[in-house]
Amino acid sequence: MVFVHGFRGKAVATWDEFSSSGHTDLWWRDTDMLFVGYDSAHDNITAVADRVRTNLRKFYPKPHTPAMNLGGTTPRDDTSTPYGELVALGHSLGGLVLRRAMADAAQDRLDSETAGEKPQHQEILNAKLRLFSPASAGFRPAGMLGLVKASGLGTVVEMYLRRSSAYTDLQPGSELLVTTRNRTEQLAPQFSQLRARILWANPDDVVNTERYNTDFVAETVDQQSHSTVCKPNPQYGLPLHFGATGRRP
Amino acid sequence: MTDIPLYRLRAFEASFIEPHMLFLEEYPQARDDALELLALHLMAGDQFVRGASHGLLRMCLLVESEAWLEAGRRAGYFPYAAGTPEIVIGEVPLDKLAARLGYYTGPLQEAFSSADPNRLATQLALEAEGLTPSRLEYLRLLIFAENDEQRKRIEQAEQVAALFVRRPDITMPTDAMDEISWVLHGPDDEIYEEDDPSLMEWPSRWRREQSWHERQWAENAQNLRDRVKRCRQQFEAAIAQVALDERRAGELQNRDVNAAAETVGYSEAAAVDADILYWDQEDGIGNE
Numbered sequence: 001m002v003f004v005h006g007f008r009g010k011a012v013a014t015w016d017e018f019s020s021s022g023h024t025d026l027w028w029r030d031t032d033m034l035f036v037g038y039d040s041a042h043d044n045i046t047a048v049a050d051r052v053r054t055n056l057r058k059f060y061p062k063p064h065t066p067a068m069n070l071g072g073t074t075p076r077d078d079t080s081t082p083y084g085e086l087v088a089l090g091h092s093l094g095g096l097v098l099r100r101a102m103a104d105a106a107q108d109r110l111d112s113e114t115a116g117e118k119p120q121h122q123e124i125l126n127a128k129l130r131l132f133s134p135a136s137a138g139f140r141p142a143g144m145l146g147l148v149k150a151s152g153l154g155t156v157v158e159m160y161l162r163r164s165s166a167y168t169d170l171q172p173g174s175e176l177l178v179t180t181r182n183r184t185e186q187l188a189p190q191f192s193q194l195r196a197r198i199l200w201a202n203p204d205d206v207v208n209t210e211r212y213n214t215d216f217v218a219e220t221v222d223q224q225s226h227s228t229v230c231k232p233n234p235q236y237g238l239p240l241h242f243g244a245t246g247r248r249p
Numbered sequence: 250m251t252d253i254p255l256y257r258l259r260a261f262e263a264s265f266i267e268p269h270m271l272f273l274e275e276y277p278q279a280r281d282d283a284l285e286l287l288a289l290h291l292m293a294g295d296q297f298v299r300g301a302s303h304g305l306l307r308m309c310l311l312v313e314s315e316a317w318l319e320a321g322r323r324a325g326y327f328p329y330a331a332g333t334p335e336i337v338i339g340e341v342p343l344d345k346l347a348a349r350l351g352y353y354t355g356p357l358q359e360a361f362s363s364a365d366p367n368r369l370a371t372q373l374a375l376e377a378e379g380l381t382p383s384r385l386e387y388l389r390l391l392i393f394a395e396n397d398e399q400r401k402r403i404e405q406a407e408q409v410a411a412l413f414v415r416r417p418d419i420t421m422p423t424d425a426m427d428e429i430s431w432v433l434h435g436p437d438d439e440i441y442e443e444d445d446p447s448l449m450e451w452p453s454r455w456r457r458e459q460s461w462h463e464r465q466w467a468e469n470a471q472n473l474r475d476r477v478k479r480c481r482q483q484f485e486a487a488i489a490q491v492a493l494d495e496r497r498a499g500e501l502q503n504r505d506v507n508a509a510a511e512t513v514g515y516s517e518a519a520a521v522d523a524d525i526l527y528w529d530q531e532d533g534i535g536n537e
Contacts, residue, residue, distance in 0.1 A: 012374045020371045037378070042423075070259035074251050144492035148485075154383075154433030157484045160491060161413065161421040 001243065002059075002127065003035045004052065006092025006135065007151040007159075007166065008227075011037030014091055016231035018239070027244050032083070034059050040093055041158040044165040045176060049100035056123040060086055088127035089243050091230040092150075092207060093166055095134025096180065099196065102129060103183040106191040129196040130246050132230035132239070136181065137208035138172035146205035150227040172208060181212055188214035197246035199238070201229035219248050254328040257370075258318075261327065264377045265314040266336065269307040273338060279303035284339050287349045302393035306385065309354050309455070311336055312347050316357035316452035317373065324364040353392060354455040355463060364450075376453055379440050387435020388456055391470045403476045406432040410483035417491050432477055433484070 005014035012019055012035045019035070021028035038048045058064055061082040068079035090098040105124050112119035140146060148156045159167040169176040188194040198218040200209045206226040211218050221229060221238055232239040241249050273280040283304025315336070321327035336343040390399055406429040413419060433439070437458045441448065446459075454460045458474075461467040 010378055012378050017371060019374050020367045070256055070263065072250060073256045073259055075253055075256045077251050144488065144495060148488060152439050153481060153485055153488070154430075154439045157413075157488055158426060158430070158433055160488060161409075161419070162423065162426055163420050 001031050001033050001087045001089060002052075002056070003033065004088070004090045004094030004097050005035075005037070005040075006090075006094045007040045007147065008155050011035040014094075014230065015089075015239075017233055018243070021232065021240055025240065025244075028240065032063060034064075036094075038097075040166050041155055041162065041164050045093070045097060045169050046100060046165075049097045049104060052097060053101040053105055053124050054121045057121065060123050060126070086123070086127045087130060087243065088124065089130050089132070089230075090134060091132040092226065093135045093170070095131035095196075095198075096136050096170075096177075098124075098127075098129060098131070099134070099136055099184055099194075100176075100180050102127070102191075102194050103180060103187060106187045106194060107183060110187075110190075125191065125193050127193065128246060129193065130243060131196050131198045132242075133201045133204050133207060133209070133226050134196070134198060135170055135207045136177065136212065137210035138170045138174065138177050140204075140206060140208055146226065150206050150225065170207075184212055185214050188212075197242075199229060199242050199248075201226050204229075216246075221248075252328075254326065257321070258327045261314075261317070261321070261373065264373075265317065266311065269310050269314075270336070272307050273304060276303060279307075280339055283308055284341060284346075287346055302389050302395070302398075305350070305353065305393045306389045308338060308343070308346060309350050310380075311338070311343055312350050312354055313357060313452045313455065315343065315347070317376075320364050320452060321369060321373075324366045324369050326364075326366045326369050353464070353466065355460070357452045357455065372451055376451075381434065381440075383430040383434035384440055386431040390431060391473055392456075392466060396469075399473050402428075402431070403473060403480065405429055406480050407476070407483075410480045410487070413487040414483055414490075417487055417494060432480055436477065436481070 003011070003015050003018065005011055008014065015035065019033065021031075036052060038051070063079050063083070065079075068074055088098050088102075090096070101124050105122055109119040109122060109125070144156065144160075158164070165176075168174065184194050194214065196211070196215045198211055198215060200218055200220045201224045202220045202222045204226045209218075219242070224236070228236075230239050238248065241247075278300060281304075282301040286301040286305065318327060322329050338346065390402055394402075409421065409425065409429050448454065448457055449460060455464075461470065
């Protein structure tokens with residue numbers, strides 16, 4: 001399972017108790033988890049998407065060898081059998097990153113087939129795409145203040161003062177949002193894996209809660225905010241169930 | 250060889266010990282300045298050995314890592330049998346420095362016998378990624394840096410904040426933002442989701458602001474903390490103004506779009522009438 005965080009830049013903390021979920025459920029115990037980190041205030045969204053797409057082969061379909069052996073010690077007996085399933089979970093901006101990565105992989109396959117070449121970096125097209133309040137339709141009109149509440153003052157100030165990609169590209173109607181949506185909707189009939197399952201927070205005061213036309217009908221969870229929607233805890237187990245199945249119980 | 254507790258220990262060493270050891274090896278001056286200060290017992294006021302702050306921070310984090318190891322062993326998370334090699338800094342074992350570093354950290358080797366391995370695992374993951382470059386710089390400046398450096402660095406941030414307030418449309422270059430990143434991303438409320446009292450149970454508590462009132466050096470840091478707080482309030486006010494301006498601009502744009510639609514309708518109608526009149530006049534048909 002690949003986790004891609006949103007605005008605040010914490011690869012693991014975004015997902016709270018996902019990292020210890022193996023103690024609650026056998027399905028999770030049998031899951032290796034890859035938490036992707038990037039600097040949301042500095043990095044271009046397209047660059048992060050490219051990084052995810054091109055580096056996934058190091059971790060899938062076979063387990064990442066350097067992580068499976070530390071000083072001659074392994075976490076389990078079998079560290080080489082390929083994985084049976086790949087799930088990509090994205091929260092907020094991370095959802096947009098994953099969408100872009102998958103659309104680019106699909107486009108690359110078509111281009112390669114047309115050119116008679118072998119496509120590369122196709123691993124991500126094996127993923128089941130499950131998103132928590134994705135930022136694929138950009139910030140809400142009152143998004144700046146909601147973003148401060150969700151992501152912290154420092155992140156928003158830095159994004160704004162740098163005019164980072166995460167700030168400019170998430171203005172509704174931006175080139176990045178429009179092209180990602182158009183490409184996904186054009187390619188999804190051929191590549192059904194581009195269709196996302198989505199769980200929205202209600203209320204979400206940071207991002208526009210719009211899905212693509214080709215997505216599955218979205219689910220909503222009340223009394224969770226944009227930042228808490230993806231964080232399981234003993235009282236809120238839905239993220240674990242949604243992550244594992246793509247649906248509500 | 251499959252050995253889960255030992256695997257965890259190796260992962261812990263890679264995350265919590267090796268980065269700081271590597272830093273001290275790559276920057277021997279920082280290491281030696283810190284060792285000199287500790288040897289001279291100079292830890293208060295302005296009597297810092299210049300340049301010691303970087304080394305001291307890393308040494309305190311290594312002392313903290315020893316406490317995590319002990320907590321992990323007691324919780325059954327790490328093995329007792331296979332130990333981590335003794336940490337030696339320069340030629341000085343860390344154990345010998347720990348007592349003097351206690352001026353900064355307070356006692357860390359307390360009984361964590363009730364630590365739940367699941368909670369420990371989650372907390373270790375959070376701690377590892379919480380020590381960002383901005384956070385490290387914040388801690389270094391607040392706890393270990395000399396007054397001159399503290400003053401210079403906070404003044405930089407205050408200048409940017411004041412500029413932002415005056416010019417909400419400003420864009421800042423990357424290097425300027427890097428210099429003030431510690432103010433924006435370093436404080437506790439940028440790192441931790443909430444002011445959770447259970448965080449004080451862990452060996453990292455010495456770097457939690459809520460524990461600083463216990464420390465002798467905290468008085469020196471208070472002035473800087475206050476200035477950081479005021480600086481952040483300025484940034485907050487400026488970003489709130491930006492949000493308000495963008496919202497107003499959005500509303501104005503909607504209003505203009507609506508108004509323009511009405512205007513176009515009127516002009517088109519008038520243009521159609523004019524064309525008809527012209528045609529009529531050219532052909533001499535109609536109006537005279």
